[in-house]
Amino acid sequence: MEFKSPQNPSTGLNEAPLHDTEPRPITEDLPLRRSEELLLNMGPQHPATHGVLRVVLELEGEKILKATPDLGYLHRGVEKLCEGLTYQQIIPHTDRLDYVCSMSNNFAYVRAVEKLLGVSIPERGEYVRTIIAEMQRIVGHLFWLGTQSLDIGAMTIFFWTFREREILLDLFERICGARLTMNYFRVGGVNGDLKPDVIATLRKFLKDFPSKIDEYDRLLMNNRIWISRTKDIAVISAEDAVGFGLTGPPLRGSGVHYDVRKAAPYAAYGKVDWEVPLGSNGDTYDRYWIRMQEMKQSARIIAQCLDQLPEGPVLTDVPQVVAPPKEKVMQDMQSLIHHFIIFTEGFRPPKGEVYCATEAPKGELGFSIVSDGEPKPYRLKIRSPSFVHLGAFDHMARGYMIADIVTIFGTYDIVMGECDR
Amino acid sequence: MNPEIAQKIQEKFPSEFIGQNEFRNELTVTVKPDRIVEIARFLRDDPSTAFNQLSDIFSVDNSGRSAGVDERFEVVYLLNSIPNRHRLRLKAVLREDRCEIDSVWPVWKAAGFLEREVYDLMGIRFRNHPDLRRIFLPEDFDGHPLRKEYPTEGKGWRNTFEFLPTEEPQT
Numbered sequence: 001m002e003f004k005s006p007q008n009p010s011t012g013l014n015e016a017p018l019h020d021t022e023p024r025p026i027t028e029d030l031p032l033r034r035s036e037e038l039l040l041n042m043g044p045q046h047p048a049t050h051g052v053l054r055v056v057l058e059l060e061g062e063k064i065l066k067a068t069p070d071l072g073y074l075h076r077g078v079e080k081l082c083e084g085l086t087y088q089q090i091i092p093h094t095d096r097l098d099y100v101c102s103m104s105n106n107f108a109y110v111r112a113v114e115k116l117l118g119v120s121i122p123e124r125g126e127y128v129r130t131i132i133a134e135m136q137r138i139v140g141h142l143f144w145l146g147t148q149s150l151d152i153g154a155m156t157i158f159f160w161t162f163r164e165r166e167i168l169l170d171l172f173e174r175i176c177g178a179r180l181t182m183n184y185f186r187v188g189g190v191n192g193d194l195k196p197d198v199i200a201t202l203r204k205f206l207k208d209f210p211s212k213i214d215e216y217d218r219l220l221m222n223n224r225i226w227i228s229r230t231k232d233i234a235v236i237s238a239e240d241a242v243g244f245g246l247t248g249p250p251l252r253g254s255g256v257h258y259d260v261r262k263a264a265p266y267a268a269y270g271k272v273d274w275e276v277p278l279g280s281n282g283d284t285y286d287r288y289w290i291r292m293q294e295m296k297q298s299a300r301i302i303a304q305c306l307d308q309l310p311e312g313p314v315l316t317d318v319p320q321v322v323a324p325p326k327e328k329v330m331q332d333m334q335s336l337i338h339h340f341i342i343f344t345e346g347f348r349p350p351k352g353e354v355y356c357a358t359e360a361p362k363g364e365l366g367f368s369i370v371s372d373g374e375p376k377p378y379r380l381k382i383r384s385p386s387f388v389h390l391g392a393f394d395h396m397a398r399g400y401m402i403a404d405i406v407t408i409f410g411t412y413d414i415v416m417g418e419c420d421r
Numbered sequence: 422m423n424p425e426i427a428q429k430i431q432e433k434f435p436s437e438f439i440g441q442n443e444f445r446n447e448l449t450v451t452v453k454p455d456r457i458v459e460i461a462r463f464l465r466d467d468p469s470t471a472f473n474q475l476s477d478i479f480s481v482d483n484s485g486r487s488a489g490v491d492e493r494f495e496v497v498y499l500l501n502s503i504p505n506r507h508r509l510r511l512k513a514v515l516r517e518d519r520c521e522i523d524s525v526w527p528v529w530k531a532a533g534f535l536e537r538e539v540y541d542l543m544g545i546r547f548r549n550h551p552d553l554r555r556i557f558l559p560e561d562f563d564g565h566p567l568r569k570e571y572p573t574e575g576k577g578w579r580n581t582f583e584f585l586p587t588e589e590p591q592t
Contacts, residue, residue: 071556071557072555072556072557072558072559075557075558077566077573079542079567080566080567080571080573081573083573084573115445116445118445240530242473242474242503243473243474243529243530243531244530244531245474245475245476245529245530245531245535256503258503263503263506264506352444352445353444353447353449353497353510354444354445354447355447355476355477355499355508355510357476357501364476366476366477366499368477368479368497368499370481372486378481378485378486379479379481379482381477381479383476383477383499387534387538388477388531388534388535390534391530391531391533391534391535392530395530420557
């Protein structure tokens with residue numbers, strides 16, 4: 001066969017024919033189109049799975065027929081470990097559940113223990129807790145916004161949200177000495193008060209923050225790529241969302257008015273003025289919008305809490321449960337005894353069972369404690385929103401394209417540390 | 422929390438009702454396991470209860486606190502009513518030799534994953550579950566780690582790993 005250059009010498013363009021052979025005749029044993037389902041494995045090592053999640057996809061072409069999540073790559077048996085630890089020793093373990101929002105986990109856990117004990121918190125402690133929890137919600141939503149847009153392909157916003165997140169993490173470091181695994185909440189209050197310089201920095205941050213949210217919105221709200229990749233993706237109806245047990249932004253995105261902070265107000269949420277943003281379509285775009293609005297509401301809550309912040313202690317005075325301060329331990333016999341008993345043996349809550357739900361950034365985080373009166377819980381169950389949300393994953397992924405799968409992962413704001421426990 | 426819910430269950434299912442308890446403003450109703458799906462459907466559909474959301478399912482192994490084989494396991498359903506804003510803890514007691522119960526998946530879809538977790542970690546079988554497999558642990562895993570007889574540190578197979586030094590290094 002004579003070699004012929006595909007380029008036309010006069011135009012320089014490639015003019016080679018697409019097929020240099022005759023089209024093959026269509027026979028019965030070579031059909032034009034084969035229809036067969038393709039099994040595709042995704043993960044566990046994949047940057048868009050937010051940890052280690054494996055999904056087995058059944059595909060027809062590019063369409064997802066079925067998505068089966070395979071969990072457990074981060075299972076550490078926290079619930080079993082907790083059965084061998086005293087109530088205070090469990091607090092650092094809760095940091096490692098949802099490692100993006102460890103303050104919220106601490107908060108949910110200590111609330112459950114306090115409910116079991118029947119301990120109440122001083123007013124300033126409640127306000128400080130509310131401020132910290134809302135700061136953590138902003139951090140969590142900023143992290144979600146950055147990673148979700150990075151997964152979808154918008155890189156700039158990732159740097160912008162992490163810039164603001166950094167300010168809050170620095171504040172956390174000044175409050176409790178750590179940036180990610182805080183271990184700041186205590187049964188009966190929090191470990192250490194907010195210093196005036198922290199409050200001043202926080203006020204300055206709150207002054208700038210709404211304009212930053214508008215900056216993110218300018219990048220995304222009218223961005224054609226963002227809209228076409230989030231509108232009508234991962235739609236779930238309100239009825240299904242309730243049935244699958246969704247909570248938090250995925251439930252509110254479908255228009256169901258349910259927020260634990262409003263349904264059963266705790267801490268200082270009943271004393272400040274704020275609203276629950278609701279979506280209507282139940283798609284990824286609505287959940288994005290809700291998280292943006294929630295950040296604004298969180299800023300509102302923090303600002304009001306800072307204005308109303310009462311004077312007083314942040315840790316309750318129940319020596320059987322709360323360790324006395326070190327100065328008192330060094331001077332007074334009774335404090336020394338309480339301190340010794342709490343740290344060698346732990347406190348003994350009454351017999352009983354409690355479930356305490358808290359609105360974490362990802363949804364309803366609940367701790368169930370079964371106590372038989374010993375210093376260690378008889379059984380501790382963590383109701384993590386990520387795990388329950390993944391139960392709806394197959395339902396929400398069916399019928400979408402394979403390119404949408406990272407959007408559907410991200411739409412729940414999933415963290416595998418919390419999901420696998 | 423209104424104790425009328427417990428009364429309602431007792432009136433509707435007198436043979437299934439075992440007891441009720443209130444602690445820290447939380448209502449617990451204990452029932453027999455046999456008609457759990459009917460009870461669940463009643464609690465979801467009755468407008469005065471309207472428990473339209475299943476918050477959680479977990480199980481408790483009672484063998485650690487001197488319970489007999491008749492009540493070895495408890496399966497606990499945490500129900501939440503979004504319209505009525507109340508909660509209920511529904512508890513079914515299982516015998517050791519018959520640790521299986523009907524799946525409430527037809528009533529609440531959330532049960533799909535939650536029941537798989539209970540099956541994986543506690544070994545309670547759910548009849549009519551659409552896809553009852555282990556969820557966290559590998560399929561060939563031996564035992565159910567949340568049972569009280571399972572040691573927290575594992576069953577010692579870690580010591581058989583070849584890459585762990587078993588002898589003192591020679592100097």
